Amino acid sequence: MIVPGSASQALAAALADETGRPLATPEFHRFPDGEARAAVPGFAGEEAVVVAATTSDEAFVELLQLQDAVREAGAETVTTVLPYMGYARQDRAFEAGQPVSARATARAVSTGADRVVLVSPHEPGVADFFDVPVEVVGAASLLSEPLPDGLVDPLFLAPDESAEALSVAARDAYGGGEADFFEKERDYDTGAVTVTPGDAVVEGRDVVIVDDIVATGSTMSEAVAALRERDAGDVYAACVHGVLAGSARTRLAAAGVERVVATDTVERAESAVSVAPLVARAL
Numbered sequence: 001m002i003v004p005g006s007a008s009q010a011l012a013a014a015l016a017d018e019t020g021r022p023l024a025t026p027e028f029h030r031f032p033d034g035e036a037r038a039a040v041p042g043f044a045g046e047e048a049v050v051v052a053a054t055t056s057d058e059a060f061v062e063l064l065q066l067q068d069a070v071r072e073a074g075a076e077t078v079t080t081v082l083p084y085m086g087y088a089r090q091d092r093a094f095e096a097g098q099p100v101s102a103r104a105t106a107r108a109v110s111t112g113a114d115r116v117v118l119v120s121p122h123e124p125g126v127a128d129f130f131d132v133p134v135e136v137v138g139a140a141s142l143l144s145e146p147l148p149d150g151l152v153d154p155l156f157l158a159p160d161e162s163a164e165a166l167s168v169a170a171r172d173a174y175g176g177g178e179a180d181f182f183e184k185e186r187d188y189d190t191g192a193v194t195v196t197p198g199d200a201v202v203e204g205r206d207v208v209i210v211d212d213i214v215a216t217g218s219t220m221s222e223a224v225a226a227l228r229e230r231d232a233g234d235v236y237a238a239c240v241h242g243v244l245a246g247s248a249r250t251r252l253a254a255a256g257v258e259r260v261v262a263t264d265t266v267e268r269a270e271s272a273v274s275v276a277p278l279v280a281r282a283l
């Protein structure tokens with residue numbers, strides 16, 4: 001049975017369709033003191049697949065409760081699908097005394113799961129923080145699907161060198177074009193991001209910037225603006241996880257983006273393609 005977290009209802013339904021498995025309908029309750037309770041009253045079966053993007057602290061607690069609820073209801077195996085794993089970018093202690101939050105949260109999830117399916121984590125090493133087997137599913141190739149056919153001399157750019165594999169995957173899936181990356185620097189005190197285009201010629205070309213996540217939109221909007229200054233053609237912002245926090249959409253619009261496309265790992269208006277077929281293969 002597929003068990004959706006409240007932030008992953010459309011994806012869970014797509015996964016149920018894809019796999020032919022039944023879909024549970026959890027109940028979410030909030031007590032007067034603010035505590036939450038997620039229950040799965042109709043759970044039946046021996047295998048539970050809990051699908052929950054941990055987009056907030058509440059979503060994390062909810063996931064732990066759903067894992068526990070299906071065990072209580074008789075599930076013998078619990079597979080937890082993390083379409084988007086919050087805290088994954090805190091994958092090291094940046095200063096003495098700070099936590100490795102990705103590890104702490106991964107360990108907590110591991111207590112209630114037999115295995116985990118993790119979609120496009122920020123760094124592959126995040127998978128090592130879990131105490132149960134993890135299958136990592138890379139979803140960047142899907143980002144070519146919502147793009148228009150006939151992009152002009154397309155250039156797929158990652159915002160930094162470490163993300164180059166994402167732009168290559170999207171370019172390969174699109175079936176043509178060049179793949180490259182920007183140089184990126186982030187000021188960790190102010191959060192400001194500076195991107196410097198590499199050697200690729202952008203003038204007159206349609207450009208797709210491909211990243212794993214758009215959170216505040218600083219990285220992506222800086223990249224879009226840098227391309228517009230260099231007279232690129234249409235500039236698309238493509239990301240696996242469209243967190244799009246705060247004023248991210250406004251920043252992107254102000255920078256001159258043509259369109260933002262994302263998958264449904266985080267369910268947003270920009271979710272133009274589903275990771276359900278990829279996740280189904282990993283179950």
Ligand code: R5P
Pocket residue numbers: 089159163193211212213214215216217218219220
């Ligand atoms: C960083 O290395 C990631 O790949 C993203 O570029 C970054 O996390 C996006 O964050 P923001 O939207 O806040 O700039």
